[in-house]
Amino acid sequence: MLLVQSHHRSRHHDRVRSQTHAESVARAEHVEHCMQRLSSEHRECVHLVFFMELPLAEVATIQSCPENTVKTRLFHAKRNLKRCLERRLRGER
Numbered sequence: 001m002l003l004v005q006s007h008h009r010s011r012h013h014d015r016v017r018s019q020t021h022a023e024s025v026a027r028a029e030h031v032e033h034c035m036q037r038l039s040s041e042h043r044e045c046v047h048l049v050f051f052m053e054l055p056l057a058e059v060a061t062i063q064s065c066p067e068n069t070v071k072t073r074l075f076h077a078k079r080n081l082k083r084c085l086e087r088r089l090r091g092e093r
Contacts, residue, residue, distance in 0.1 A: 034084035042077035045070060 035043055041063065048059045049070075060067040 030085055030088045031081075033088065034081050037084055038077055038080060042073050042080070045073040046077045046081070049074060 035046065038046065045059060045063065048054045048062060049056070054062075056067050056070050059070045063070065063073075
């Protein structure tokens, strides 16, 4: 009986893991799509701050702009990403 229960749990765990992986892939595709819709300045800013984890002052130097401009770009980029992701989750393109 223990072997049957263990096998059942293993199949369930594999199914859940597969769904989780598929959901992660879909989520990554949505984010990539929405990132591509940003302006190059906003996309670079998001990448440098959230993926490269650079401080705002360093991003400002890289982008040759004031730090407050970086903050403004991030504000607009996050707002646009949110709107795009919400549309995609509703099934809109």
